[in-house]
Amino acid sequence: MAYTFLFTIGTTTAAAVSAVLLAALYASSVSQPRLHLSFWRALSGIPPVLVGLLVYMLFSQAGPLGFLRWLFTPKALITAQFLLALPTALALALRERTSLPRDMEDFIRVNLPNKKHQAYLAHLKGTLPSTFFVTWGRILGEVGAATLSGGAIEGYTSTLATDILYKTNLGQFKEALVLGALLLVVSLIPSVFLELSSYGASGH
Amino acid sequence: MVKRLLRVFLVSFLIAMLGLTAAGCSNQRPVVMVTTTSFRDSGLAGALVQVLQKQTGLKISLVAQGSGAAVEMLKRGDADVGITHAPTLEMQLTHLGWHRVPFMQNYFYLVGPKQDPARAKSLTLTEAFRRIYQGKFLFVSRGDQSGTHMMEKALWGLLGLDPDTFGDWYIKTQAGMLTSLQIANEKGAYILTDQSTWLRNRDKLPQLDFITTSTEGLNTYSFLYKDARYAVLSEAFFSKEAQQIIRQFQFEPLER
Numbered sequence: 001m002a003y004t005f006l007f008t009i010g011t012t013t014a015a016a017v018s019a020v021l022l023a024a025l026y027a028s029s030v031s032q033p034r035l036h037l038s039f040w041r042a043l044s045g046i047p048p049v050l051v052g053l054l055v056y057m058l059f060s061q062a063g064p065l066g067f068l069r070w071l072f073t074p075k076a077l078i079t080a081q082f083l084l085a086l087p088t089a090l091a092l093a094l095r096e097r098t099s100l101p102r103d104m105e106d107f108i109r110v111n112l113p114n115k116k117h118q119a120y121l122a123h124l125k126g127t128l129p130s131t132f133f134v135t136w137g138r139i140l141g142e143v144g145a146a147t148l149s150g151g152a153i154e155g156y157t158s159t160l161a162t163d164i165l166y167k168t169n170l171g172q173f174k175e176a177l178v179l180g181a182l183l184l185v186v187s188l189i190p191s192v193f194l195e196l197s198s199y200g201a202s203g204h
Numbered sequence: 205m206v207k208r209l210l211r212v213f214l215v216s217f218l219i220a221m222l223g224l225t226a227a228g229c230s231n232q233r234p235v236v237m238v239t240t241t242s243f244r245d246s247g248l249a250g251a252l253v254q255v256l257q258k259q260t261g262l263k264i265s266l267v268a269q270g271s272g273a274a275v276e277m278l279k280r281g282d283a284d285v286g287i288t289h290a291p292t293l294e295m296q297l298t299h300l301g302w303h304r305v306p307f308m309q310n311y312f313y314l315v316g317p318k319q320d321p322a323r324a325k326s327l328t329l330t331e332a333f334r335r336i337y338q339g340k341f342l343f344v345s346r347g348d349q350s351g352t353h354m355m356e357k358a359l360w361g362l363l364g365l366d367p368d369t370f371g372d373w374y375i376k377t378q379a380g381m382l383t384s385l386q387i388a389n390e391k392g393a394y395i396l397t398d399q400s401t402w403l404r405n406r407d408k409l410p411q412l413d414f415i416t417t418s419t420e421g422l423n424t425y426s427f428l429y430k431d432a433r434y435a436v437l438s439e440a441f442f443s444k445e446a447q448q449i450i451r452q453f454q455f456e457p458l459e460r
Contacts, residue, residue, distance in 0.1 A: 060280055060282050061280050061281030061282050062280045062281070066281070069233050071236075071282055072236050072265055072267055072282075073233055151236075151265065151267040152267075152268075153265045153266055153267060154250065154266065156234070156265055157265075169241075169245055169380050169382055169383060170245055170247070170382065171382055171405060171408055
């Protein structure tokens, strides 16, 4: 159970961090953020089980990346979680980018033509933690994509969420409830962080 | 100050977690064994895997699917070895050069409401199914192409009946064995189950009772492999230790 707990936090963190970083780079380098925003916002609602199916087909022996032999390993699981987090992270980063005031945008274009990228990144930096926590929540309790890609193998690729489903199927409701409580605690970590950091900022 | 501390903590936390995950990823890919949901949920699959790992030194990843999906995964190469209980499906694999090693068996049971409205007790499975069909008594079907579902379809087939034409009394769950049993328990319906899942969970199913079984309901589990490297695994199924565990879980181990 300790392994599953740490494994869940580890993969969720890895997937959310990479999605958020990529999203920041992407949002700071496009010149028409508004167009990209509509596209990625629409994709943010993609059903997780569909992402799972996509990753399964991708890494299946009959699929294009089958030679990697990643299916039913933590790598496939993190890939699925990453793909699940990416549209949401992109949409949030792009929205922040479009919120940049018009005169600031002009100022950057005129005065910092060679440092545009850095300037936009600096603007996006503040929202990265909250974006991270939103994607974290989206991945954490997910079962369908995690089972299809990772296989929910006990002690190897099972997460808190897939383990709850498994224990319930076994009729071990007590264990399932304990795992559920753990999952709830983990899902609360982001809000605790956000509350504490805003408290720290205002006390400054 | 608080904010800075938080930031330091958050960053070190992230790095630690990424490191942990990377360490978890770098291991060699284990042998992927696909098995049926009912077999994993019985707890026997996990116990057998422990024995197999100890005796062969191979690391095994256990993935659970319905028998249909399991055979499909073996064909595609997404799983290296398998344990299934659907002989007709397994034949598709033996035609493709796979080895099929039957290693244990038990019986499928018809269980149903305590009052037994169809009066099916101590009939053969086929006769009991005929009674249920004639009286349109509630019947829960797994409907998931699992070995149990295949057996159920075969029994209807022996009567020349097609479940696709059945009415509302025929409930398709598309769920695992225990969940389906719980649904039958709630609805007061008949259901075909494997002996092992039933015997281990009957105390959670107060409305259901054993109705009948017969020779048509023989449930044979086989180990499937293609790569000669995995022949050692098939040997391990016949070890004393493995056979003892198989008996504990209400199955009868077979001779090689």
